[in-house]
Amino acid sequence: MVDTIQLRKIMKEQGYRDDDLADAIGLTSSEFARRMSESVFGTDEIEKMIEILKIEHPESIFFK
Template structure:
């Protein structure tokens, strides 16, 4: 289960908007919004978000 509010907080704290993060991930902002609302991401997307957002403890957000 992904802690979506924690992920959204991390996006904001790193100075990203959902639109900017979507571009970095190679998906549309609408797709990112849908994935955030459903809490469902592929392993590639999770790995990229960990790298892009420099998440130190990904287990706390992505595998709670």
């Protein structure tokens, strides 16, 4: 599970919109929106988000 509230907070702080991050991790905007609503992403996508957003404590957002 993904803490989408915290993920959105980090995205906003770093100036990423949904479309931007979706493109950066290789998803369409609609697929990204679906995964956010379900709070579920694949391991590869999570790893990319951690790297792109420079998340220092990923366990606080992912793997809940």
